[in-house]
Amino acid sequence: MRPKFLSISDAVIEKIKSGELQPGDKIPSENELIRYYEVSNTTARKSLLDIENRGWAKRIKGKGTFVLNRTVDHRLTRTLGSIYATRRGFHESLLAEGFKPHNLVLEKTVMDDGISSEIGGKHFIIEGPVLKIHQLRYADDEIIKDETKYISLTLCPKINRMPTEISYFKVYEDTYHLRIDEVKQTLSTEIVEPDSELNNFELTKSTPMFILDSVVICKDEKIVEMERSFYRGDKYKFAIIASPDYNDVQ
């Protein structure tokens, strides 16, 4: 006979696979499993461990066990095209997914001259002074993103004094009271070789890389942030949801 704890973990994993439990969701606790399946605490604990060992969830001490944001191909999923999703910072997302995030700042400078960028065939400019932050983003000691942001110091004075783990997006809204009107992004892909100059990633083989360019636009067409980031294509996946457009007459 199949051990009881296995049928329980199978049932929970089925809920993750079907999407009933979503990445970041808390899965039933030991006590909940005991009550619901009428089993001993040993069985309940074994189930939770089994789910974790099979790579579907991760226990965070004192907080519970959470569904990992990994699809069948074990890539992290990030949602584009939603300001709501963008608000959750890099650091916070990884924590919720059971990773240990860590940042290494390679450069943090104030550029007096401003910066320009081309997104989707259009030019965007941030007038100086601009804060440039170039950092490597780690999940569990592995570099998964190489990120360069340019932030308007006119719109966000003294933002250079803040720690780099913050969700900048939230800070724009909450600390600087900026109303974000639009985020424009383009995504391209490229093969990066281990010996390439582009490579801050410590790659050991040719790796597909996502290149995300973005501008964050607030009231009066003012640009508060530009970003150019490299995401490891073997670690990430992007999700986009389209709903009927504002301008659509239904």
Add this chain to the structure above:
Amino acid sequence: MRPKFLSISDAVIEKIKSGELQPGDKIPSENELIRYYEVSNTTARKSLLDIENRGWAKRIKGKGTFVLNRTVDHRLTRTLGSIYATRRGFHESLLAEGFKPHNLVLEKTVMDDGISSEIGGKHFIIEGPVLKIHQLRYADDEIIKDETKYISLTLCPKINRMPTEISYFKVYEDTYHLRIDEVKQTLSTEIVEPDSELNNFELTKSTPMFILDSVVICKDEKIVEMERSFYRGDKYKFAIIASPDYNDVQ
């Protein structure tokens, strides 16, 4: 002295670079250049040819000269996360950009059993019968997309009798009167080798590939279409625009 025709084409190209003229827009005609810059028709014609030769626009006989949808890196840009943009089909977009589109249908079958797919950790199902269309999409004799669509024949009876160049999206709305509620997509990337089984592209070297999975959802959570397509990553770029979410309280 710099020839007059060059200053004119420079001025027009500047407008393309700045985004004032967008991909697919018509650039000024010969007559408009003659009137505006007060030049001869030879000079105006030379300017238009120069803009075309420099790769910024393409003349379509009897229609005018149109801005090509190619950024500095000469990749085609496609917008995700907008139902409005999705309405314009593959075929029509390439035509507007001055390419000669062409489709090669590899498979067109009716599957009685239906089909399921996982997008962003969630499972979606189309009950049978389902039309499967696998086709290679060409621009100027080069394969740029390898596309497989699954379409509900319950929601779209007899859609298998329609030609494959149509914008399916428009047909769902106009012919079958379906109200599209949401399109969910994920984008991943992979390196494809010339000798790979995946490769319908006639590649001569390792090439980064975008893999786009999508489901088109209409009223009552019914799925009308699923797609899995490979886009050549060296030819394409994706653009995403995020505006404040519907649910946001401002």
